[in-house]
Amino acid sequence: MKFYLKYLILFFCTMNILSCGQKNNQPTKAKVMNQKTIIGIIGAGHVGGTLGKKWAKAGYKVLFSSRNPEQLRDLITEASHGSEATTVTDAAKRADIIVLAVPYKAEAAISKQIMPYIEGKILLDCDNAYPGRDGEIATEARKLGAGLYSYKNYFPETKFIRAFSSLPVANVGSATANNPVEIPYAVSEESIKITAEALITAADGKPKFIGGLENSAQLDY
Numbered sequence: 001m002k003f004y005l006k007y008l009i010l011f012f013c014t015m016n017i018l019s020c021g022q023k024n025n026q027p028t029k030a031k032v033m034n035q036k037t038i039i040g041i042i043g044a045g046h047v048g049g050t051l052g053k054k055w056a057k058a059g060y061k062v063l064f065s066s067r068n069p070e071q072l073r074d075l076i077t078e079a080s081h082g083s084e085a086t087t088v089t090d091a092a093k094r095a096d097i098i099v100l101a102v103p104y105k106a107e108a109a110i111s112k113q114i115m116p117y118i119e120g121k122i123l124l125d126c127d128n129a130y131p132g133r134d135g136e137i138a139t140e141a142r143k144l145g146a147g148l149y150s151y152k153n154y155f156p157e158t159k160f161i162r163a164f165s166s167l168p169v170a171n172v173g174s175a176t177a178n179n180p181v182e183i184p185y186a187v188s189e190e191s192i193k194i195t196a197e198a199l200i201t202a203a204d205g206k207p208k209f210i211g212g213l214e215n216s217a218q219l220d221y
């Protein structure tokens with residue numbers, strides 16, 4: 001009798017350990033499966049707003065930011081799907097992917113502001129450089145191609161995508177999954193093509209790879 005009791009206790013202890021293991025594993029697995037990629041958009045005007053709404057709808061977690069995040073309430077209501085408005089620094093800190101959609105002349109200061117948070121992250125730059133709006137820096141940037149200029153001078157520590165700069169954003173806004181708009185893009189390294197194409201597709205674009213950033217002048221508008 002004593003012998004059976006000993007094995008009964010051993011059996012229940014073993015079952016308890018196994019079930020604890022399962023309980024511990026289940027939430028971890030669920031968390032990984034539910035985890036959303038976070039896109040932090042710096043600049044929430046025509047470009048940032050249009051792209052952010054599409055990405056939020058496609059299932060990304062979108063953080064819209066600008067110098068005045070308190071003015072972005074209507075945008076996050078429209079974008080919904082858990083999108084938030086926040087500061088530039090907070091967006092850069094929390095995001096897996098950072099998107100720039102600001103006047104080109106703002107990039108130099110923004111790069112200093114977000115530098116501590118962006119090393120090794122993917123950065124998508126949609127900005128165009130116009131001398132009339134952005135000053136002398138725009139002339140310099142356009143000589144090289146604004147994408148390559150920004151990567152070299154402002155964001156060399158990122159994995160850099162140049163896209164959505166070469167066409168009016170209204171074309172993206174009116175595109176649909178069934179009627180996508182062609183989006184040419186360039187990248188700093190081949191490994192991020194897959195992310196570039198996922199972002200473009202989620203925004204109802206049809207990706208067209210044009211090569212490395214040395215070709216990025218073709219994407220200046």
Ligand SMILES: NC(=O)c1ccc[n+]([C@@H]2O[C@H](COP(=O)([O-])OP(=O)(O)OC[C@H]3O[C@@H](n4cnc5c(N)ncnc54)[C@H](OP(=O)(O)O)[C@@H]3O)[C@@H](O)[C@H]2O)c1
Nearest residue numbers: 043044045046047066067068101102103106127128168169
């Ligand atoms: N519109 C197009 O069809 C189009 C197409 C391709 C490329 N682009 C380029 O994309 C960029 C954005 O264009 P857009 O039409 O979206 O401009 P926009 O409607 O004027 O929006 C610019 C956004 O940037 C924010 N911003 C400005 N300076 C900032 C700073 N220093 N730090 C943080 N946020 C700042 C503004 O908000 P606050 O002022 O409140 O900070 C605003 O949310 C430009 O470089 C443009 O040339 C535009």
